[in-house]
Amino acid sequence: xxxxxxxxxxxxxxxxxxxxxxxxxxxxxxxxxxxxxxxxxxxxxxxxxxxxxxxxxxxxxxxxxxxxxxxxxxxxxxxxxxxxxxxxxxxxxxxxxxxxxxxxxxxxxxxxxxxxxxxxxxxxxxxxxxxxxxxxxxxxxxxxxxxxxxxxxxxxxxxxxxxxxxxxxxxxxxx
Amino acid sequence: xxxxxxxxxxxxxxxxxxxxxxxxxxxxxxxxxxxxxxxxxxxxxxxxxxxxxxxxxxxxxxxxxxxxxxxxxxxxxxxxxxxxxxxxxxxxxxxxxxxxxxxxxxxxxxxxxxxxxxxxxxxxxxxxxxxxxxxx
Numbered sequence: 001x002x003x004x005x006x007x008x009x010x011x012x013x014x015x016x017x018x019x020x021x022x023x024x025x026x027x028x029x030x031x032x033x034x035x036x037x038x039x040x041x042x043x044x045x046x047x048x049x050x051x052x053x054x055x056x057x058x059x060x061x062x063x064x065x066x067x068x069x070x071x072x073x074x075x076x077x078x079x080x081x082x083x084x085x086x087x088x089x090x091x092x093x094x095x096x097x098x099x100x101x102x103x104x105x106x107x108x109x110x111x112x113x114x115x116x117x118x119x120x121x122x123x124x125x126x127x128x129x130x131x132x133x134x135x136x137x138x139x140x141x142x143x144x145x146x147x148x149x150x151x152x153x154x155x156x157x158x159x160x161x162x163x164x165x166x167x168x169x170x171x172x173x174x175x
Numbered sequence: 176x177x178x179x180x181x182x183x184x185x186x187x188x189x190x191x192x193x194x195x196x197x198x199x200x201x202x203x204x205x206x207x208x209x210x211x212x213x214x215x216x217x218x219x220x221x222x223x224x225x226x227x228x229x230x231x232x233x234x235x236x237x238x239x240x241x242x243x244x245x246x247x248x249x250x251x252x253x254x255x256x257x258x259x260x261x262x263x264x265x266x267x268x269x270x271x272x273x274x275x276x277x278x279x280x281x282x283x284x285x286x287x288x289x290x291x292x293x294x295x296x297x298x299x300x301x302x303x304x305x306x307x308x309x310x311x
Contacts, residue, residue, distance in 0.1 A: 053255040079234060080256065081285040149258030156258060 038164040039106045043095045045088050053082070055154055055162050057125060059099035060109035065121035067096035078123075126151045138173065147174035200266055200273040200308035207301030218298070223306025226299055231290055239290045249310055265310040273304055 038058045050056040059067065071093040074082045084092070101109035101116070115129035116122075125131055135151075143151050154161040160170045208215040226241070227249070233239030244261060245253040250268040253261035263269040273279055279300075287295035295303070 051259075054257040054259050081288045083285065084281075149254075149256075153258035 038108055038166065039099070040164060041095075041099060043092070045092050046095050049084060049088060049092060051162075053080070054152055057154075058108070058164065059096040059103075060101050060106040061112060061125040061131075062100065062128070063102040063113065063116065063121060064097045064100040066123065067093060067100055069121055069123055071096065124152075142173050145174065198274050198276045198279075200304050203273050203276060203279060204301050204304050204308070206276070207297045207304070210297035211301060213298065215301075218301040218305040220302070220306040220309050222299075223302035223304070226295075226303055227306065231292070233290075241286070241290060243290075249307055265307050267311050273308065279304075 038060060041058070047056050062070075070077075071089055074084060074089065077083075083089075097103065099105055099109075101112040103109065112128055112130040115133065122128055138157075142148060148156040154166075157171050157173050158166050159172055160166075204218055205215050208218055227245075228240060228242055228247075230238040230240045233243070241264075244255060245264045249264040252263055255261055262271070264272060266272045283295050283300055287293065287299075
């Protein structure tokens with residue numbers, strides 16, 4: 001009888017504890033806005049300059065070494081001249097480094113780094129193993145549709161990409 | 176009194192910010208004409224249109240022109256190579272165009288290099304703006 005009561009007590013305690021543990025928001029996930037949402041970042045030059053031709057890709061998608069390569073080669077940026085004055089270039093690079101995947105400041109960044117070798121510094125977000133795995137359900141033909149253009153055009157399918165929203169519910173692959 | 180001072184300060188601030196973005200298509204044409212050593216009246220909208228439409232050898236055996244991204248009609252929005260919308264280039268459709276000399280120079284530098292494989296001359300820049308600012 002005593003044992004039975006004690007057993008119920010233990011079960012109740014464990015149950016309550018695990019309920020609390022799983023229902024209470026974990027600081028990490030919600031610090032980023034939860035799930036796969038990106039940290040909300042504002043930086044005038046980053047938004048103004050990088051978003052002229054494509055969305056301002058989140059710094060958490062690539063490690064610092066990648067951003068150093070990208071910003072060091074803007075004169076030949078994937079075949080186009082995207083060069084900036086030196087002050088703006090340095091300002092944007094600083095921002096990218098502080099918020100890079102390996103800066104430890106975001107949940108997405110940690111996920112990207114989990115699948116990247118320490119010495120890797122890809123130039124394209126689409127080359128990272130994290131990106132490839134995330135998109136393995138997208139049919140190959142969808143990428144080359146005229147409405148999409150290229151895999152660099154996040155907003156073609158992630159309709160709220162410019163607001164940093166990339167969750168699966170907001171995805172619509174255009175015809 | 177305080178209110179009047181405040182309004183005065185706001186008005187003064189407004190004038191300062193307006194002054195810092197005071198470039199216009201006309202002032203930029205004047206600037207480029209002067210740099211080219213010709214009178215503004217010698218700039219040519221017809222030459223500007225020809226510059227906009229001229230096809231040059233581009234990537235993957237295709238040709239490139241300003242119209243490749245900005246479309247044949249500069250009053251329409253264009254599309255970057257990645258697929259992002261480019262706001263119309265003609266001031267009639269987009270009054271923000273040619274109102275910031277630094278921005279204008281930045282894009283001439285980049286795009287003349289990409290499309291023409293060389294810098295554009297001051298006269299070409301003036302012609303280009305002369306054409307776009309009269310597109311209705």
